[in-house]
Each structure stands twice: as structure tokens, then as C-alpha cells.
Amino acid sequence: MWINLLCLVYMANIVSAQYEDLYCGELNCYDLLGVTRDSNKAEISKAYRKLAGQWHPDRFREPAQKKEAETRFMRIAAGYEVLRDEESRKEYDYMMDHPEEYFANYYRYYKRRVAPQVDVRVVLLSLISIVSALQYYSAWYNFNQAIIYLASVPKYRIQALEIAKSKGLAINPKQKGVSKEQIRKLEEELVRNIIADMMDSNGGYEKPQVRSILWVQIVSSPLKIYTWTRFQADWIWRFCVLRQDYGDMEKEYLVRTNLKLSEKQWAALSDLEKDGYMSRELWVRENWEEYVKEEEERERIRHAESGRSKQERRWLKNSDNRMTFDENYDW
Template identity: 40%
Template sequence: MNLYIYLLIFLNFFVINVHSLIDGLYCGKENCYDLLNVTRAANKQEIVKAYRNLARKYHPDVAKTSKDKEIYTEKFRTFANAYEILRDEETRADYDRMLDNPDQFYTHYYRYYRHRYAPKVDVRIVLIILISVISAIQYYSQYSNYYTAINYLVTVPKYRIQAQEIAKQEGLLGSNSNESSKKNRGRKTMSKQEEETILKRIVEQKLDIKGGYKKPSITRVLWLQLVLFPYYLYLKLQWHIRWFYKFNINKHELGEDEKLYLICRNLKVNREQYESFSEKEQNEIWERQIWIKENCVQWKAEREEEQKKKLSESGRYKAYRRYIKSGGPGQITFDAD
């Protein structure tokens, strides 16, 4: 009876061991530990030592005949594969898991191919390259937008005439006066391209462009924003704590900066957008005390009514309404004649 029990235990272990080795995964039907003549308890140094001994013994260069070389090449490839699997701790852990849990067939396939085809490049390097590329594109976009704006402003008569006057005052361009003509008589006539370059430089120096076309700055690229994020976060928290303590608890009177902050928040614009408003609009905003939310709501409603009134008095809008009343665009129907 005891003999049968031992036989069943042996057969059960043998069946599990056979089925735990999946063809096409890791070392196939072979056991990676057996291939290197080591046990599952072997450490990394023992695995390296065993592989080196086998590599020296079965290296293809050691073979004496062509037939032996083919055999050695196949064995050497098998040993190298087993070594690659067992030397990596994560892959070895997955392999041991397959030996211990042969029934989890699909899980073993997933883990094996995840290691086999996973990218070998460090994710940190990929992130650094990606952030650097984005930062370079951002700076180039800023540079391109800024000089597109400069090139356009030079063609606007208002700014071009002002730039020409400044250039003449600074002696960068010749004037029509007799004195300047005598002074510049021996000089070579300035080319059109040189004149354009001077005018662009003056426009760039004298005009402060805002918004998306403002002067490029390295502080607006992703790299610097990520580096300075903790500092900006600290300033933001400090500002809110100061606001809460000064105005919510101590009830101090609002200063101009605080009022301007509330104005921008109520109007849902940033500081640059506010500065792009005309002087008349800014004066009206301060006169109406738009930093108070109720005043802002009322002011917005009044502006909407004014816009509707202007629209209703517009000739184009009246023509459009008549067009709609008369039936609008023709409609296609499929009614039988």
C-alpha cells in the first residue's frame, strides 16, 4: 500500500514538473537550472561561474570538426539563453513562478513576452529627451511668433513712420536736409535691406509686444517651468495665506494690486489681457469698481445690452433678419410632383 502512495506522489510531481515547462517560453521543455547544472537556491555568482565553465567547454571555437561545431553552437546558444534568464532577477522570479504555478498558462505568456519585447531604454532618459524636445519647440515658437509680429509692425504705416523719424534723429538713416546731404555725400547709398533691418531693430526696441507674440523668454519653456514649479507653488501659497490673513481676518482695505487681481478674476482675464484693453475701457473699469463682484455682473449685463442694441441697428444684421424671414436658404424636398 505504501508503495502505491509513493508511486502516486512521484508521478504527480513528475507530471507537474513536465507541464510546468512550456515550449517556446524561457528554456522550452528544458529546465534552465538543469542546463547550467545549478539548483534553484543558487545565487548570482554561482550561476555566472557555472555558465562560464560551460561556455569554455562548449564554445564553438573549441570544436575540432564541423559537425562538433554545429553541436557546440546549439549547446552554447542554449546555455547563453538559460544564463540570460537566470541572471536577471525579475525574469528569474517570473520563471520560478512558472515552475511553481504551471496552471497559470496565459499569465506566463504575458510575463515572458513583456520582458522580451519591453523597451530596454531607461524611461527617465526618454522623459528627459521628450521634455527637451518640447522645450525647444516652445522656444522656437516664441521666437517665430515674436519676429513675425515685428515684421508685420514694420509694414504698418503708423509704426514705420515713427521708426523712420527715430532713425533719422539718431543718425541711422539719412535725412533730406542740406547739412545731412553734405555729411553723407561721400558715403555709399544705404540699401533697402539695411534700412529694413534698422527699422525692425527700432520697432523691437521701442514697442512692448504683449500676449502670444511677446519677446521670447526661456522661463516660459517646459524645462524651466518644471524646475521652478516648487518656487512658484511656494509663492502662490504664501500669497493666498497673506491675502486670507490680511483681508479676511484683519479686514484691511484693498490696495491697487489687490483690486487689479479681483478685476482680472471677475472678468476672467489675465494681467496681459487686461493691459491690452484700451485706456477708455480701463478707466471705465476702475470708475465702476469692477473688483466688486456685483458691480462686475451689472457692468457685463449693460455691455451685453449695448452690443445687442448695436447689432440690431447694424445694416448687415437687419438684412440678415429680412433674409431669414423671407424663408432663408432654399430647402430640398422629396415630395412627388
């Protein structure tokens, strides 16, 4: 019984302290502004302007009076902020009518105080725009860095110059009126452009596209979901329910999917390579599993016969704790 009584006293103290802790301090907001719950916005604004002028800190010179005026002025401003807004005034009236719902009132009070003042939709749209811009810039930066690296590798540089020569794009080093430095820059630009076209056309490193950024992905996602769902439903109906035989396009799709190649990468393969895959009927599960085992065995043998692997075995055998690195080794 004593415990229950103490709890009731404690809760009563909390409720009585509620107005001091929340909103307007010792007085409720209506009494603080000298208005009633029936007062309209115009009356509340008029009362606020009067009290704000009366208790403005600049009207006081003594430090003690100035400090008291600042405290009173802040409470008046807080009370006006509560009563000027219909929604916050409604929550405040509810709190006055239901003081026993202390924790719920406390939650509503702090929810309003910490709630963002900016529209969440604006924040979200701005964030998506920033991410999209960074994504597009980063994609182009990485693409250009890859081109710069490949242009510095002799094997790819020579290959690019041969392609330029075959297309009649080679730079004549004996052009009149053109300095060696200009010729070097023109050749470098030509090599990079050819490497970029090779990377893009072969599907190994596609040029950054606007359709790949986040904004376009979000906007086009409904169409993509619809297309994917329709394709899956059509596939299940034709080949799982009706048990139809695969056509050439379906066979190529299954082989390409098993090989994890994009449409662009598949199109970049030679006809001989495509025929090699298709002749093995890799769309059949058993044939694909057999192909995977053969590739794993081939990779194991290649690794075992590579110069790097031989060097590692010699190192383990001799235990001389020396390891050298040579980029000419077949990794």
C-alpha cells in the same frame, strides 16, 4: 465531475508545456546548460562558453545540421541570459518551484521581455528636453511671423515709422554711399524692431522667454505652487475671515483679473483708461456684472451697424446669392 477532470487535464497540459513555451524550450535552463541550481555565475558562464562553442552554427556545413545547431545555439543563449542575471534567475527558480501559478509566471516572463531596456528616466528627460526646444523654437517662429505680417499692414507700418521718427531713428533716404536696396532693408528691419517692441511692451504678444519653456516650468513649479498657495491663504484670511477692506493694490488686482489682463497689459494702459475702470469700482460684483452687460450691448450695436452686418442683411433680403468680401469693412 467529467468537466472538472477535463479542466484538470487541460491545466496539466498547459503546465507541462510551460517550459517549451517559455525560456529554454523542452529542457529547463539548468539542464540545458548542464549546471545545477547551486551553480554560481562563474560555473554558468563556463558551461555557456563551452556549449556555445560546441553548437555554434559556423561549425556545421550540412543545412540540416546547421539549422539544428542554430536552434540549439539560440536556446543556449536564451538560457544563459536567464541564469546570468540574479533577478531573472530568481523569477525562473520561483516558476520551477510553483508551476501551478502558470498565468502569474507567464505575466512575469513577458513583462521582463517587453520591458524597455533604456532607463525610463533618461527617456523622460530626453522627451522634456525635445519638447522644450520645439516649444522655444515655435514661440519665436510665431512671434516673427506676426511681426512680418504686421509690418506688411500699412496702418501699423506708418505708425512704426512715425515712432521711429519721433525717437530720431528714422532712416535718411539720401545717405551717401548707401544704395536704395540697403536703405529699404534698413527701414524694414527698423519697422520690425519697433513693432516687436510695441507688441512686447503692450503685452499683446510677449517676446518668447526662457522661463516659459517646459523645463523651466517644471523646475519652478514648486515655487509657483508655494507662492500661489500663500497668496490664496493670505487673501482668504484677510478679506474672508477678518473682513478687511480692499487696498488700492487689491482693487487693481480684482479689476485686472475681471478684465483678464496680465500685469504687462495692465501697465500698458493709459492712466485715463485705468482711472475709468477704477472709478466704476469694477471690483464690486454688481458693478462688474453691469459693466459686462453694457459691453455686450455696445458690441451688439457695433456689430449691427457694421458694414459687414449691413451687407449680410441686404443679402438675406435680396436673396441674390452673392456675397463679396472687403477688408475695409468694420467687422
